[in-house]
Amino acid sequence: MKKLLFVILAFLLLSVSCRSTDFRAHHPKRIAVLPLYNETIDIEAPKLVYPMIVRALEDKDYYIVPPVLSLEMLAEEKNVREGGQMNAYSIKELGEMLHADALLMVTLTDWSTKYVVVASTVTVAATFRLVDVQSGTLLWETSVTRSKGSGARSDSLLQSVVNAASNALLSQYLTLAEEMVETAFSRLPLGIFVTGEDRRSRFVDQSAP
Amino acid sequence: MARMTFFCCAAILFLSACGAPQKEASRLYAKGVKYYYFDAHDEAQAFFQSAADTGYLLPGTYASLGVTNIKQGCIEEGIALLDKEYELYHDPLVKDYIAFIHERFTLNAAPIPPVTPAEPTVPTPPATPTEPTTSPEIAPATEGAP
Numbered sequence: 220m221k222k223l224l225f226v227i228l229a230f231l232l233l234s235v236s237c238r239s240t241d242f243r244a245h246h247p248k249r250i251a252v253l254p255l256y257n258e259t260i261d262i263e264a265p266k267l268v269y270p271m272i273v274r275a276l277e278d279k280d281y282y283i284v285p286p287v288l289s290l291e292m293l294a295e296e297k298n299v300r301e302g303g304q305m306n307a308y309s310i311k312e313l314g315e316m317l318h319a320d321a322l323l324m325v326t327l328t329d330w331s332t333k334y335v336v337v338a339s340t341v342t343v344a345a346t347f348r349l350v351d352v353q354s355g356t357l358l359w360e361t362s363v364t365r366s367k368g369s370g371a372r373s374d375s376l377l378q379s380v381v382n383a384a385s386n387a388l389l390s391q392y393l394t395l396a397e398e399m400v401e402t403a404f405s406r407l408p409l410g411i412f413v414t415g416e417d418r419r420s421r422f423v424d425q426s427a428p
Numbered sequence: 429m430a431r432m433t434f435f436c437c438a439a440i441l442f443l444s445a446c447g448a449p450q451k452e453a454s455r456l457y458a459k460g461v462k463y464y465y466f467d468a469h470d471e472a473q474a475f476f477q478s479a480a481d482t483g484y485l486l487p488g489t490y491a492s493l494g495v496t497n498i499k500q501g502c503i504e505e506g507i508a509l510l511d512k513e514y515e516l517y518h519d520p521l522v523k524d525y526i527a528f529i530h531e532r533f534t535l536n537a538a539p540i541p542p543v544t545p546a547e548p549t550v551p552t553p554p555a556t557p558t559e560p561t562t563s564p565e566i567a568p569a570t571e572g573a574p
Contacts, residue, residue, distance in 0.1 A: 269462075277458070287464050287492040287495045318524075
């Protein structure tokens with residue numbers, strides 16, 4: 220039993236180190252955030268989560284290809300406005316068009332409220348994948364689910380109904396989505412730039428004319 | 429011990445104050461992206477401008493301001509901002525986008541008709557108010573026309 224546990228542990232450690240070796244070998248400098256692939260029924264959800272991802276990545280000291288330009292170019296050149304429309308193009312094609320080292324692809328897997336009698340549970344979930352443009356290697360991947368229930372313990376039935384309804388409000392979704400994005404990016408290694416320097420000098424490509 | 433705690437607190441406050449402009453800039457910038465994504469370009473522009481005003485310039489701020497200017501019809505101002513972004517960060521995508529905008533607004537511009545010398549025209553007599561006249565030059569209104 221102990222031997223089996225040791226083997227499993229060794230295998231897990233090896234897989235983690237391989238993944239981080241990939242990341243170190245292809246440490247991305249420029250990341251482009253693609254429009255989110257939406258597996259939920261809420262059509263507005265990706266537009267709400269996308270800016271949260273931009274902010275979180277910005278705080279991790281990566282150079283993000285200006286998202287407004289990425290979205291404009293994808294829409295104008297490739298007619299891509301949603302994540303689902305990107306299947307027609309390869310990672311390399313999209314990455315080279317956006318001049319990115321890596322593409323961040325996010326799939327929104329859950330954005331829902333489930334009601335059980337007079338209680339509600341809001342769930343938000345997504346999968347994050349960072350892929351190297353040149354080799355197609357998966358550099359980093361994580362899945363995060365966040366949910367919050369309205370709680371069943373209440374003095375009155377009316378109070379329970381009010382709690383369940385207020386739990387399902389958009390603000391609740393936004394709070395959970397913020398938490399989800401924060402948790403996901405806490406697992407991403409820091410960008411290659413040292414915190415504290417002036418960003419203007421940090422991001423300038425010195426080889427450019 | 430109390431002195432140590434005081435110094436630690438002071439250091440934490442100092443460090444958090446140093447990081448504040450960056451956090452504020454990225455918060456405003458992300459809000460701008462959100463409004464842009466929802467096609468609210470006025471609000472997006474205001475947030476990008478606020479992000480630039482924090483004094484902590486994030487890459488993409490001028491580019492985003494440029495795009496929102498272009499969306500609102502201020503093409504020259506937009507291109508100037510995109511040029512400024514390119515000067516700062518040398519982002520090749522910014523260069524591509526500037527080229528795209530130049531190409532788009534050159535191709536989409538309405539062609540100016542060539543100037544032809546004016547031909548001598550015969551002056552027409554003024555219409556008499558007593559006789560009702562029908563003008564064949566005025567096309568009848570079609571269905572569905574505004």
